[in-house]
Amino acid sequence: MTTESKQREEIALIGQSLFDRGLTMGSSGNISVRTSDGGWLMTPTNACLGRLDPDRISRLDEQGQWCNGDKPTKESFLHMTMYQENRNSSAVVHLHSTHSVAVSCLPEIDHSDCIPPITAYYVMRVGRLPLVPYHIPGDPELADAVRGLAGKHSSILLANHGPIVAGKSLEAATYAIEELEETAKLFLLLRGHNPRVLTEQEVEELSRKFG
């Protein structure tokens, strides 16, 4: 099996796993990976992540232009912006996962860091999570807003929409977005309970030890 066929299989497997666990529904959510020749594989528009055909996954060239497979997701511009700003990233996952979307709609959240450091793994996998204000789907100004933050953050929350996460591998990006969704759930469970969250020193210690 070629490297690209393996990447196609991995996208389909991860898509199915996210779908089966209710982290994505309908035809929402999309996944992309960088290929060895500098292009990209991306999930197609209107595709259900739970039932992807590896052979029909969209292929984009180095310029991000669609060259074969089904037509790529309408949100491909978001993925391309994440890659342009995160040169070390090899994969991007975007979901409309329920708890993260719920957090993105709360009026009182800190727009520079939407979820407090509740657990060590959240700090290590997600870190600071900025919020991008609401834009109508497909608005090119959304890409500009994401561009302003994507160089400094590998995870971004789009208001009234959902999270987008870049990673060094598809596995890393998937683990990070899963951690984000579970922490969003914890954050909602703990609202109004005045929970202890990690202190600044505890967060600093994590970045010193784990980068």
Ligand SMILES: [Zn+2]
């Ligand atoms: Zn979306």
